[in-house]
Amino acid sequence: MRDDGDPEGLSDLIRKAAGGDRRAFDRLVVVKRERVVRTAYQVTGDLEDARDVAQSVFLRLWRVLPRFDPGQRFDTWLYRITVNAAIDLLRTRGPKGMLQPLPEDPSVLEAEGSDGGLEAGLDLRDLQRAFSRLAARLSPKQRAAFVLREIEGLETAEVARILDVTESTVRNHVLQARRTLRAGLEKDYPGLCPPKGRKGGA
Amino acid sequence: MSEPVPFGDDPDDLTAIFARLREIEIPADLLEAVSRDVTAALDREVPRRHWIRPAAAWAAAAALAAALLVPAALQPRPVAPLAKVVPQAAEPARAGISSLRTPGPAQVLDLTVGGTQVVMIFDAELKL
Numbered sequence: 001m002r003d004d005g006d007p008e009g010l011s012d013l014i015r016k017a018a019g020g021d022r023r024a025f026d027r028l029v030v031v032k033r034e035r036v037v038r039t040a041y042q043v044t045g046d047l048e049d050a051r052d053v054a055q056s057v058f059l060r061l062w063r064v065l066p067r068f069d070p071g072q073r074f075d076t077w078l079y080r081i082t083v084n085a086a087i088d089l090l091r092t093r094g095p096k097g098m099l100q101p102l103p104e105d106p107s108v109l110e111a112e113g114s115d116g117g118l119e120a121g122l123d124l125r126d127l128q129r130a131f132s133r134l135a136a137r138l139s140p141k142q143r144a145a146f147v148l149r150e151i152e153g154l155e156t157a158e159v160a161r162i163l164d165v166t167e168s169t170v171r172n173h174v175l176q177a178r179r180t181l182r183a184g185l186e187k188d189y190p191g192l193c194p195p196k197g198r199k200g201g202a
Numbered sequence: 203m204s205e206p207v208p209f210g211d212d213p214d215d216l217t218a219i220f221a222r223l224r225e226i227e228i229p230a231d232l233l234e235a236v237s238r239d240v241t242a243a244l245d246r247e248v249p250r251r252h253w254i255r256p257a258a259a260w261a262a263a264a265a266l267a268a269a270l271l272v273p274a275a276l277q278p279r280p281v282a283p284l285a286k287v288v289p290q291a292a293e294p295a296r297a298g299i300s301s302l303r304t305p306g307p308a309q310v311l312d313l314t315v316g317g318t319q320v321v322m323i324f325d326a327e328l329k330l
Contacts, residue, residue, distance in 0.1 A: 026241065033236045037228045051232060055239040062244060124226055131220050151223045181217045193216050 014074055018065040025065075029058050035075075035152075036082050042147040043086035043140070045132055049093075053085045060085070079148065079162045087140040130192055134184035138177050141165075145173035146181070 010031065016024035036057050041050035060081055068077065135143050141163065148159045149170065156174075160167045185193055302310040308325035 022244065025244075026237065029237055029240055033233050034228050037233060037236060038224075038226065041228070042223065047232065051236055051239070054236045055243065058236070058240040059243055062240075124222065127219065127222060128226065131223060146217075146220075150217065150221050153221065153224060178215055178217045181220070182215065185216050192219060 010074065011070070014065070014068065014070075017062075018068060025062060028061075032078060033058075036078065039079065039082050039147060039152060040086045042131075042135075042151055043083060043144050044089055045135060049086075049089055053082065053089055057082050057085050073158075076158055076161050079152075079154075080164070083144045083148065083162055087144055090140045090143075127192065130185065130189045131181075133188070134181050137180050137184065142173045142177040142180075145170050146177035149174050 010028075013024050013028045013031070017028050033054060036054045037050050040053035040057070041047055044050055044053060057078070061078070064081075068074070135146075138146065144163060145159055148154050148162060149156065154162070156167050156170050159170045163170065165173075297315050299314075300312045302312060304310055306325070307327055308323055311322040313320040313322065
């Protein structure tokens with residue numbers, strides 16, 4: 001779910017929620033919950049953990065929203081709260097060896113693949129399983145940087161703001177994560193690797 | 203939010219395929235559960251606006267109580283007034299001798315020394 005721009009009057013929702021309007025806040029939760037859960041899921045690797053993280057993120061958001069600076073990007077702020085909560089949880093409980101896959105519901109996880117591209121026939125469930133297993137080998141920061149940069153598709157500068165590190169640190173985390181994931185892909189999931197000579201991309 | 207970068211910044215990188223995970227949709231029932239969790243948790247909380255008010259009221263009450271009680275507690279305790287000693291009325295010092303006239307021949311002598319009174323009756327004709 002992408003809610004870039006302000007299609008539903010996001011600024012208005014934020015302003016009202018910051019003023020204590022519960023209905024506006026509930027709406028804000030609906031607008032942002034999928035992104036929060038997805039990010040938390042990819043960082044923690046567990047759907048129940050992601051649900052717990054999402055709850056704590058939105059409770060925290062309710063408390064600190066009055067202090068939100070409208071000059072800041074709301075999504076950056078929300079990602080920061082989410083990633084910090086997810087990393088805290090990871091550090092508290094330690095990595096799980098095998099991430100919990102999403103429910104095997106084809107309607108939920110059906111790959112689109114309608115563009116006939118490289119990944120056209122790739123099952124998202126297989127891809128998620130592979131990532132779940134391989135991402136357990138990353139440090140929390142590497143994992144968070146990779147998720148934000150490569151899965152959420154954020155710019156390096158924004159990832160740096162979210163993680164409160166320099167851009168070069170982000171690049172380093174992503175580089176290390178790629179190396180680890182690439183080695184795992186080649187060794188354990190050769191079927192997911194694109195054939196030589198083909199380039200991925202949209 | 204910035205425009206998503208398609209499949210990472212290096213499309214030749216094998217790990218770029220993980221960018222497709224952004225297409226994953228989280229199950230709707232789980233998202234509804236998140237909303238329910240949040241609503242329930244917020245309902246259990248004191249509303250934010252009324253959250254500070256009671257806290258401030260308690261603080262004010264505590265400050266007022268402290269302002270009143272602490273100086274009182276630190277003040278030296280007033281010495282309880284001693285019970286007023288009522289001086290006993292001094293017994294008029296009595297000492298003396300008086301002779302009381304009687305209608306008869308007898309004479310009465312009243313001898314008093316302090317609290318002791320001796321009455322002597324003298325009758326010359328009295329034969330014991």
